[in-house]
Amino acid sequence: MPPELEAQDIEKARTFFQYGNEAALKSNFDYAINMYKEACKRAVDNLQFRQALRGIQRRKFGNEPSKVGRLVGMTNKKIHFSARSARGKEKYAQAIETLEEAFTNNPWDVAAAREGAESFEMLELYPIAQWYLESVQSEVGAKDAEFHRHAAHVHELCEAWPKAIASWETVKRIDPYDDEAERKIKNLAAAATMKRANYEGAIEKAGETPKESAEEIAERLEQLKLEKMTPEQRLHNEIQKDPKQVWPYIELADMARKRSQFENAEKILSAGLKANPKDPALQQNYAEVQMTRLRRAIEALTKRVDDDPTDVTSKSKLEQLHRMxxxxxxxEYRRRVALSPEDHNLHYQLGLALARDSKHAEAIGEFQIAKGSPNLKIQSMLQAGLSFEADGRAKLAERTYQEALKSLEPSDTANFNALHYQLGRVNETLGNMEQAEEHYNEVAANDYTYRDIAQRLRNLN
Known part of the structure; x- marks a missing residue:
C-alpha cells in the first residue's frame, strides 16, 4: 500500500474512533459499535481501538455476561466457522473482522477470542493476541486446560514469562500428570532468569559471569535449543508433545499452503484428523486443501487439452477430475450445512454444486432455503428457476422468475436482464411467443449485445 493511502486510512480510522467516542458518551451503543468497527477495520494493529470496541460491546449488556441470550451460542457458531474458513484461506484480517460480529452478540465469547488470537498471531501482532485471551479469561471453564495452554503459548511469544508460567501452572493444576507443564515451567523460569541477567549485565560496568548449577546450565541449553528452532520445528515439537492440539496442525498447513506445497499441507492435516477425527476446523481446512489440489490439477490438464485436442488420455483424466x-x-457442503443449517450461503453453495450435478430437485430445495437471506434472495430464485427449467417444469420456473422480478432493486440491471431473458426462454418453451418477445425487448432495451438476444428477436420475427 502506498504511504499516502496508508496515512489516509489511519486518518479515517482516527475519525471513526472519535465518532465512536462521541456516541459512547451518549450511550448510543449501536452507532458507537459500528464506528469502532470501522476504525478497527482500517487499523487492524491498533489495540486501543479494539479495546474501546470491546468495552462498548460489553456496556450494551451492562457489563454482565449473564445478560447474553441463551441462543447466541448457536448463532456465533456459524460466525466462528466463517472466521475459520477465512483464516484457512490466509485472510486473517477478514477473519478478525468476521469475529467482531460474534463479539457483538457475546463480548465474552471465549471461542471467538481464541480464533481471533490465532489470526493476530499469524499477523505477528502478539500483544493483541495476548489481550484477546486475557479479556475473556474470567469466562474460561475451570477444566479448560487447552485455553491455558494457548494462553501460555501467546504469553511466551510476548516474552511475558511470569504470565506464561502462571498459565502452565494452571494447566498443571487441572492436569497434575501433564509432563509438558512441568518442563515448560522450568524452561520459562530459565528464560526469565536469562533475560533478567542480560538486563543486569547491561547496566554493570564490569559484570562477572554468575555461577550456574548443572541444572540451570541444562535448562539454559534447552532454552537456547528452542530459540534456534524454526517456526515449523517449534510446531512439530508442539505436536509431538500433544497430538490432540489442533492449532499446530492448522498453522503448519497454512505455512505449506503459502508455499503452494499442497501435498505437504494435506499430509499435515491428515495427521491432525487422525489424532482429532471430529474437529470441524481440521475437517474444513483438509477439505479446502483437497479441493484446491483438484482445481489446480484441472487447470493443468485443461491447458494440456487446449494445446492438444487429440490427447484422448488427458481428456479422459480431465473428466474424471471434474467428477471427483x-x-x-x-x-463437503452437505457436511457444512449439517453443522450450520442456519447459514444461507452454505445452502446456496450446495445448491449450485447439486445443480452442476443435474440433481435439480435437491438443488431447488437448497435454493429455496437460501432465498431467506436478503443478500441471496434474487440469485437463489434465479438459480431455482434454472433448475425448474432443467427439470422440465417451465410453469414453476416462470412463476419463480416473476416473483424474483418483484423483489428486484431498480438499479440491479444485471439480474433484470438475466430474469427477463430466462422468462423469454420459458415463454418460448410454453409457446407464448408474444410474451417471449416482450421479455426479450426488455433486455434488448438495456443491452442489445446480451447473449443471443438479437438472434432470438430475429427468429421470433
Missing part, C-alpha cells in the same frame, strides 16, 4: 471435484464439493 464435484463429488467432493457436494459431500
Amino acid at each position: 471435484l464435484l463429488d467432493y464439493e457436494i459431500k
Whole structure:
C-alpha cells in the first residue's frame, strides 16, 4: 500500500474512533459499535481501538455476561466457522473482522477470542493476541486446560514469562500428570532468569559471569535449543508433545499452503484428523486443501487439452477430475450445512454444486432455503428457476422468475436482464411467443449485445 493511502486510512480510522467516542458518551451503543468497527477495520494493529470496541460491546449488556441470550451460542457458531474458513484461506484480517460480529452478540465469547488470537498471531501482532485471551479469561471453564495452554503459548511469544508460567501452572493444576507443564515451567523460569541477567549485565560496568548449577546450565541449553528452532520445528515439537492440539496442525498447513506445497499441507492435516477425527476446523481446512489440489490439477490438464485436442488420455483424466471435484464439493457442503443449517450461503453453495450435478430437485430445495437471506434472495430464485427449467417444469420456473422480478432493486440491471431473458426462454418453451418477445425487448432495451438476444428477436420475427 502506498504511504499516502496508508496515512489516509489511519486518518479515517482516527475519525471513526472519535465518532465512536462521541456516541459512547451518549450511550448510543449501536452507532458507537459500528464506528469502532470501522476504525478497527482500517487499523487492524491498533489495540486501543479494539479495546474501546470491546468495552462498548460489553456496556450494551451492562457489563454482565449473564445478560447474553441463551441462543447466541448457536448463532456465533456459524460466525466462528466463517472466521475459520477465512483464516484457512490466509485472510486473517477478514477473519478478525468476521469475529467482531460474534463479539457483538457475546463480548465474552471465549471461542471467538481464541480464533481471533490465532489470526493476530499469524499477523505477528502478539500483544493483541495476548489481550484477546486475557479479556475473556474470567469466562474460561475451570477444566479448560487447552485455553491455558494457548494462553501460555501467546504469553511466551510476548516474552511475558511470569504470565506464561502462571498459565502452565494452571494447566498443571487441572492436569497434575501433564509432563509438558512441568518442563515448560522450568524452561520459562530459565528464560526469565536469562533475560533478567542480560538486563543486569547491561547496566554493570564490569559484570562477572554468575555461577550456574548443572541444572540451570541444562535448562539454559534447552532454552537456547528452542530459540534456534524454526517456526515449523517449534510446531512439530508442539505436536509431538500433544497430538490432540489442533492449532499446530492448522498453522503448519497454512505455512505449506503459502508455499503452494499442497501435498505437504494435506499430509499435515491428515495427521491432525487422525489424532482429532471430529474437529470441524481440521475437517474444513483438509477439505479446502483437497479441493484446491483438484482445481489446480484441472487447470493443468485443461491447458494440456487446449494445446492438444487429440490427447484422448488427458481428456479422459480431465473428466474424471471434474467428477471427483464435484463429488467432493457436494459431500463437503452437505457436511457444512449439517453443522450450520442456519447459514444461507452454505445452502446456496450446495445448491449450485447439486445443480452442476443435474440433481435439480435437491438443488431447488437448497435454493429455496437460501432465498431467506436478503443478500441471496434474487440469485437463489434465479438459480431455482434454472433448475425448474432443467427439470422440465417451465410453469414453476416462470412463476419463480416473476416473483424474483418483484423483489428486484431498480438499479440491479444485471439480474433484470438475466430474469427477463430466462422468462423469454420459458415463454418460448410454453409457446407464448408474444410474451417471449416482450421479455426479450426488455433486455434488448438495456443491452442489445446480451447473449443471443438479437438472434432470438430475429427468429421470433
